Amino acid sequence: MQDVMPEVAGQVPQRPAPPAPRRAFRRGLLIGGGALTIAAAGLFALAVLGVSYASWEVPESPVVAGADDASAAAVARLDAKLAGLRPREPYVVIDTYNNRLRVHRRGELLRDAVCSTGSGVVLLDPRGERSWTFDSPLGERRVQRKVKNPVWAKPDWAFIEEGYLPPKDPNLRFDDFSLGDYALYLGDGYIIHGTIFQTLLGRPVTHGCVRLGDEDLEYVYRTVPIGARVYLY
């Protein structure tokens, strides 16, 4: 014989009430969700009130409608003018970021060499008078003169950098070694020269000059004429 629960007429059996922690959790969820919704709505309202950067793709290059013969002739004429500005003699291109020096002639690469260019360091004179930034210059320069066995007249910064007062006796400024065997002068004190610090080639360590290894320096000295253009970038 089975035990049968007695049913009370008209009464629906009720689920037992959840325990207190669960009720608190549900209430927390409700309150938290409500607060989040209000916050999101507030932020959205602020966003609608404000402005911000919107992005667009760049349109394609305009199609030249009806590019006629006159336009083609003008393009050819201007191209020829532009080509006329390019050097005909060998020229030098110096990449100051990657520390590379390349010699070209009429678009042909003649030599690709590792060099050292400006360190970018800033030197301050403690007397508060001057400062120097050791960058290699940018833009086009010309080889003003070429010298074998050059002697360097050290400028003031070369002494200040080492903690010395620049000497008044000019004879103390001469340095027979630092420039190596050859020097190509680019103006404003910038020189393409050699170095005794061969292991530092390829790194930005100079005061703005361009240092080369011995063989590359000799090649540049013999190949690049006076007046040749040097592009530094």
Place this chain on the structure above:
Amino acid sequence: MSTGRFRSALACTCTSVLLAGVLAAEPAADPRVAALELELELARTRELYLLVDPAGRRLEVRARGIVLDAVEISDVVIQSVAPLLASGDPPSLRMPAVWHVTRAPEDTWRRVIAPPTLRPYSEEEEEPTPWPTGAGPKPTRTPTPTPVVVPPDYDLKLDSGWHVEVTSVAPSLLGSRLGGAIASGWRRLLGRPQPERPPRLVLVMGADDARRLRHLFVPGMAVLLAPAPAPTQP
């Protein structure tokens, strides 16, 4: 020649000269011609200039019409301030055009050296250098190289009123837009002035490319916005 005829001849000549000037000043209809004319002006100087081809995704370092270096741009985006729920029209990017950098990124990465005091120079006192012979006058020392990390993200101000943002990370669209709009709305709610937000040309490229271009963006550097013609090797 009578005075009257002289006057009319002079007036006719002046009119012709003025007309010729007006016609010469009129921009070329073909953008390729206009771009070449602008480049020719830049190439006549000894300065470098940058050619940015937004549609062609290319940036070139040039001098005298020679391409010294080129960088592939992975993405180019025009950005301008707009309400969140209204798309609006993008600002007009007129091309070809020459812009000049008016504010370069700050050189915060530079190392600064400053000897505390200066003492009188003495040849004997000078520190030895790794000169192989060890004799004779001492060569100048070279600074010890220290690794320098140049930031790959920077912002440039140009004389066109536009900013150019060079970045190695593509701008996130929704997140930054929503965040910017909320900040702007909050300022508006408080009655604070909105910061100046000019239109921007965002150039996304590799981090190393962005670093190696950074030193070229000096004040005065010309940026030619034009379709890049067939590359001319140096």
